[in-house]
Amino acid sequence: MDVIEAELRRAMEEPGCPVCRLVEKFEDEEIETILYEHPNDPAVRRAFRRSGGLCRRHAWKVLRLALSNPLLGPHGVSVIYEDVLESYLRGENETEECLLCRLTAEKERILIESLADRLPNLIEAYENSPAILCRRHYGEVLREITDESLRRRFSEVQKRKLEGLRKRLEGLIKSFDYRAGRKPTEAERKAILEAVEFLAGREVGPERGRRERREKRWPLRLR
Ligand SMILES: [Zn+2]
Numbered sequence: 001m002d003v004i005e006a007e008l009r010r011a012m013e014e015p016g017c018p019v020c021r022l023v024e025k026f027e028d029e030e031i032e033t034i035l036y037e038h039p040n041d042p043a044v045r046r047a048f049r050r051s052g053g054l055c056r057r058h059a060w061k062v063l064r065l066a067l068s069n070p071l072l073g074p075h076g077v078s079v080i081y082e083d084v085l086e087s088y089l090r091g092e093n094e095t096e097e098c099l100l101c102r103l104t105a106e107k108e109r110i111l112i113e114s115l116a117d118r119l120p121n122l123i124e125a126y127e128n129s130p131a132i133l134c135r136r137h138y139g140e141v142l143r144e145i146t147d148e149s150l151r152r153r154f155s156e157v158q159k160r161k162l163e164g165l166r167k168r169l170e171g172l173i174k175s176f177d178y179r180a181g182r183k184p185t186e187a188e189r190k191a192i193l194e195a196v197e198f199l200a201g202r203e204v205g206p207e208r209g210r211r212e213r214r215e216k217r218w219p220l221r222l223r
């Protein structure tokens with residue numbers, strides 16, 4: 001078993017999407033590395049400048065992590081954003097996508113390909129685990145699998161997991177009825193979180209054209 005297989009296996013031991021979980025871990029570590037070691041690194045500063053200070057989600061995440069970690073604090077992040085602001089005032093072109101979007105997109109691709117490659121070894125662990133790949137990551141792994149019987153088994157496993165999740169959610173709803181005379185079980189209480197995580201994925205990794213879609217839907221929104 002190689003490192004990445006072990007990593008995937010471990011990520012499957014918990015509810016939720018193992019790929020999202022590993023992208024999140026990677027994203028957190030990348031941000032910490034940037035803030036600990038590289039606030040003065042010219043390449044990092046250039047990447048922040050050229051993306052106008054990262055995409056909206058990653059900019060806020062960097063700030064939140066910096067301010068919530070006493071070992072980091074506001075110094076490094078202030079150095080970085082002073083530089084971005086100065087470059088904006090100079091009129092420097094913002095030509096690059098967000099550094100963290102790019103890094104997490106690469107990591108995500110590697111995880112998807114690795115999971116698809118190792119699925120013959122991992123399918124049983126996945127089947128018996130509480131994990132459920134989110135809708136998007138499931139689709140991406142499925143697209144990489146060429147073996148027909150493995151594809152079938154993988155989609156059956158996923159379907160069984162989702163049917164189980166729907167039943168737990170149904171149980172949760174029933175438990176809200178006072179006539180049920182019972183409290184929801186722990187598994188039922190987690191079902192709503194797991195359903196949203198399956199449908200939407202975790203809030204990690206690359207931003208996916210959300211802004212463009214939103215602009216289209218509400219073109220006349222007030223600013
Ligand atoms: Zn996912």
Ligand SMILES: [Zn+2]
Nearest residue numbers: 055058098101
């Ligand atoms: Zn980003």
